[in-house]
Amino acid sequence: MSNHHLLYTNEHEAGCDEAGRGCLAGPVFAAAVILSSNTIIPHLDDSKKLSQKQREKCRSFIEKEAISWAIGIVSAEEIDKINILNASFLAMHRAIDQLKYLPSHLHIDGNRFKNYPNITHSCHVGGDGKYAAIAAASILAKTYRDEYMMALHSHFPLYNWKKNMGYPTLHHRKAIHENGLTEHHRKTFKWSFGETEATLFS
Numbered sequence: 001m002s003n004h005h006l007l008y009t010n011e012h013e014a015g016c017d018e019a020g021r022g023c024l025a026g027p028v029f030a031a032a033v034i035l036s037s038n039t040i041i042p043h044l045d046d047s048k049k050l051s052q053k054q055r056e057k058c059r060s061f062i063e064k065e066a067i068s069w070a071i072g073i074v075s076a077e078e079i080d081k082i083n084i085l086n087a088s089f090l091a092m093h094r095a096i097d098q099l100k101y102l103p104s105h106l107h108i109d110g111n112r113f114k115n116y117p118n119i120t121h122s123c124h125v126g127g128d129g130k131y132a133a134i135a136a137a138s139i140l141a142k143t144y145r146d147e148y149m150m151a152l153h154s155h156f157p158l159y160n161w162k163k164n165m166g167y168p169t170l171h172h173r174k175a176i177h178e179n180g181l182t183e184h185h186r187k188t189f190k191w192s193f194g195e196t197e198a199t200l201f202s
Helices: 052-065 076-082 084-097 132-153 170-179 195-201
Strands: 013-019 028-034 068-074 105-109 120-124
Touching (some): 013 084, 028 084, 052 132, 068 132, 105 132
Parallel strands (some): 013 105, 105 120
Antiparallel strands (some): 013 028, 028 068
């Protein structure tokens, strides 16, 4: 797989993306990445299109080759206080806060963003498949979050987070139905079960 289809921005611009927005448990993670237009990262693409092995390889390339990169995290407890949309923006802001160099412009994956002080931004739906810096951010956010959820799994094995990463799979929802919520679950998310699911649990 080649990444010739991805657009490279200049070294004064950062790409941002988040992971874990649709999960029932765990924090939301975001990454901000500044890449040079001369940096070619093999197989770089939207993290959803890559295998775990490819994402890990890309991640080590990104960490070595990026001009700057950073991760921002917002906990489940904070998500419950400010809602998941605001939490996604906050996670991106926290990642941008930690960059070694403040970029002059931000490329955001998605269609909405909350202004970061004194930096312009543009939103791109499907940006992780269009811009190299956003694709890189999507890979870092996803791999760091997956690692975190796999570590949590050892303390809460009933929910199978090492496989579902906190997403609402049938197994995960069934485990919540049978064992209740943990401190890492997002309490404000909807916990209703449809009729079909209810019969599966009876």
